[in-house]
Amino acid sequence: MNNYFSLKGKVAVVTGSSTGLGQSMAIGLAKAGADIIGIASRSNQDETMKEIEKTGREFYQIQADLSKKTEINSIVQDSINKKGRIDILVNNAGIIRRNNAENFSDEDWDDVINVNLNSVFRLTREIGNHMIANGSGKIINIASMLTFQGGLKVPAYTASKHAIAGLTKSFSNEWASKGINVNAIAPGYMITNNTKALREDKKRYEYITSRIPQGEWGTPEDLKGSVVFLASNASRYINGHILCVDGGWMSS
Numbered sequence: 001m002n003n004y005f006s007l008k009g010k011v012a013v014v015t016g017s018s019t020g021l022g023q024s025m026a027i028g029l030a031k032a033g034a035d036i037i038g039i040a041s042r043s044n045q046d047e048t049m050k051e052i053e054k055t056g057r058e059f060y061q062i063q064a065d066l067s068k069k070t071e072i073n074s075i076v077q078d079s080i081n082k083k084g085r086i087d088i089l090v091n092n093a094g095i096i097r098r099n100n101a102e103n104f105s106d107e108d109w110d111d112v113i114n115v116n117l118n119s120v121f122r123l124t125r126e127i128g129n130h131m132i133a134n135g136s137g138k139i140i141n142i143a144s145m146l147t148f149q150g151g152l153k154v155p156a157y158t159a160s161k162h163a164i165a166g167l168t169k170s171f172s173n174e175w176a177s178k179g180i181n182v183n184a185i186a187p188g189y190m191i192t193n194n195t196k197a198l199r200e201d202k203k204r205y206e207y208i209t210s211r212i213p214q215g216e217w218g219t220p221e222d223l224k225g226s227v228v229f230l231a232s233n234a235s236r237y238i239n240g241h242i243l244c245v246d247g248g249w250m251s252s
């Protein structure tokens with residue numbers, strides 16, 4: 001049974017691995033046997049490194065700004081150089097900006113679309129080319145409940161996360177026959193920096209919590225199993241799927 005989920009000998013690139021969901025998924029993949037290349041904008045990934053080293057796996061960190069188109073090629077080359085191959089890509093890095101739709105600035109729009117969408121497209125295309133040459137690969141994009149719903153005061157975030165569904169399906173259609181599984185995870189409401197403002201708005205926090213069938217917000221720990229599943233042989237015949245990890249939110 002263990003073999004289905006083993007990632008022994010695999011190399012995974014995880015973006016946004018310094019904190020939150022990305023950090024937890026990187027540790028989960030390492031626990032399943034993968035060495036990790038973690039990309040984040042913050043220089044300090046010591047906590048992630050410490051936890052991964054405890055698993056006996058290797059951790060390589062790359063500090064880069066994914067919003068800059070010009071940095072993508074060197075990020076990809078640096079990542080490949082670390083271990084000579086990449087088997088798994090988790091496109092997790094993301095930002096959110098909040099403002100009323102009528103006041104939402106061009107700058108906030110561009111910042112969010114650049115990180116949440118443009119960098120995912122470019123990294124997937126470039127690392128995907130490397131995977132195509134290897135004849136195998138697993139790509140996991142991080143979507144959101146706002147892949148399906150409109151949300152409030154987050155038009156750029158919602159647009160970017162709707163687009164993640166389209167990107168996942170379109171790349172999957174072209175690459176499933178080349179040995180590459182492209183899927184997405186849509187986390188529900190999880191306790192991280194990204195949702196701090198939402199949790200501090202008492203009214204919205206209570207409303208959201210009351211709408212979650214499981215009755216509680218998720219934690220970064222809750223994504224470990226799903227990311228290992230989509231990165232492993234257990235998901236060999238799963239393509240273009242968006243797996244909701246949401247305490248039942250989408251069914252309520």
Ligand code: NAD
Nearest residue numbers: 016018020021040041065066067093094144190192193194
């Ligand atoms: P977070 O703010 O805790 O972490 C974001 C990570 O992305 C950090 O490691 C940061 O360094 C990295 N990052 C941000 N901008 C970057 C850039 N320009 N270049 C390189 N790295 C950059 O957020 P989180 O809650 O862990 O969210 C991770 C992903 O999950 C995001 O895509 C987010 O949209 C998605 N998500 C989160 C929730 C939630 O409830 N927290 C729900 C659904 C989806």
